[in-house]
Amino acid sequence: MFDQNFNLSDSNVLDNIFQLPTLVVESGLGRSDLITPVVPKSLQGMDSDFVSNSVEEYQLGQENRWPSSQSLSSWSNDDDFLTGQSNFVSFSSSVDLASNTLATARAIAVGSSTNSYTDSVGSTDTNDYYCFSLANSGNFNLGLTGMTADADVQLLNSSGSVIASSLRGGSNPERITRQLSAGTYYIRVYCYTGNTNYNLAVSAAPLAPVDLAGNTLATARAITVGSSTTSYTDWVGSTDTNDYYRFTLANSGNFNLGLTGMTA
Template identity: 35%
Template sequence: MSVNLFDANFYRTLYPDLARAGITTDAQLRQHFLDRGITEGRQFSRFADINYYATSYPDLTNAGLTKNQLFGHMEQFGIGEKRRPGVVFNAAYYRAVNTDLAQANLTDEQLVQHYQNFGLKEGRVASEFFNPTVYLNSNPDLKAAFGNDFEKAEQHFLSNGIREGRTSSLPIAPATDPGNLPSVSYELGTLLTRPTFVDSVGTPDPEDYYRIILDKPSNLNLTLGGLSSNTTLKLFADVNNNAAIEPGEELNSVTGTPSSLAAITRNLAQGSYYIDVVTGSPTSSSSYSLSFAASAIPTTTASDPGSTPATALNVDTLAGTRTYQDFVGTTDRDDFYRFVLGDVRSFNLSLSGVSDGVTANLYGDSNSNGSIDPGEFLASAGASPSSIGSIARTLGAGTYFVDIVSNTPTVNTSYNLSLTA
């Protein structure tokens, strides 16, 4: 069922330049967004976000959907497939926690319209990540500034609160029971806040799977507590985004007890991850409290260097020294850089600042076809926590690639790369 997520009144108010250009009707505003606004990065809704949708559902971006196609998918299929259009609205959750709306048998489109027109003004909760009343009461400066204006609270949360790490929700139960397989996991989308979920595992529901997306290299912290019997917390990386756990994708496993927490803290590349809460034995059961938190790891690249030569970060002509700080890990093992030399140069590469084994490989694109062919490998250097990797050699005019690659699938580390010519 198609759901109209374009909010003409919001778009009209946010962009007064359109009225000056004679674009005033709802139909004209929507057409402007589809023709130009979406590529210009204009917002079309108070709560739906194309960028959030793209990062939260890599199956769509991996399928090559453009921003226009992502918007079309969001409206035509996304809500019906229980996908989140943004961090503050989840139709399934809105229905689950507002019993009057569930009893009224509102469709997904009606739920969207209700939230846009009434729900937020009434202070209703539409997402596990944002409770407008909690947000205002937990942040006295905002309460003093906004009173009980929930629309201003939501606006502040999206524009500043997430970045500032402000408290935005209380521990809550999932809207539906997390499934006992990755394919039926409880989808949390892109992890932008620090939610805590309370639930239980036991016979006949021994496992609860959650799925999160990290949209950038991050330090992930998971804490499992409130246990009445031994319970294990597991972390997996969905390296190939196939919604299944395969050999080599388990990253951590820690068991908590009634008197001790189970905690996982790990630096991870951007990507898709599963968290599994599982009972300690087939006959045991336990309630639990599971907390999530992720903080971005600093990088200096404008965008993530691609994992293939075709998607390499383009350094362009290398003259002097360029330095980069980025990250490689289980879901992003390769970072490719492309540079060009206009004449014969003395080239130096330095790789440092790693917490595990990482290798730098240098290739020459001798036939300028943008790919790496047999015979184009030139040199390699390894770096470790106690040693710097370096390459020094004379290179002729031409195009070159540097590949920074983690030595094993379980390596997750930042690195510092210096290129000089």
């Protein structure tokens, strides 16, 4: 994010209906660029009836980092339409980090801890798309904050269909909370009105596995034990410290038990 300071000045080339201005851009990167009109006399709104101290939209040649148009205040002085160094405006601009289509969506990480991403949307960058994948099911949380205009957000599945939205008005924060299965998903941030920066925060807490076995002798899970091997899968941890099973044998036998597949 950096400020761009614009000085509007008289080119002192023509002296008929109006002077052709040049736009000197001084960026926070310590460089200056000179931007001239695409076609001479093609600046929008400039004619002999233009009112001093008013604001018009000037169409400029597009240069790598600068937008193709910007609202500027203008002053007139006698027969010179613009006078040197008579006007100053500034605005903030940011590099577009997120892509504008599903096919080119920006890949982001979504895990148990919150990750944040900052970008902007507006009239010249209406959509920002993000892509993420979950290896396991999880409780997904999304927050969109820091807006100064109205931006909304959608959650899409791997096919690009909308599965959840947050459409609050104005600059109010947006939020989506949803349980997601393992797979690939997309996020679309888009402007409803105006231009705004935003902060996108995302996380997905893993879901606890379903506890199939009982936690006490009284609630032990009934299983079958016979001449062929039967397997049962479950889990234990800090929130489920015990799993109990019960079985009945009709006759005496050699009992075999194996416990495998642990990660802790």
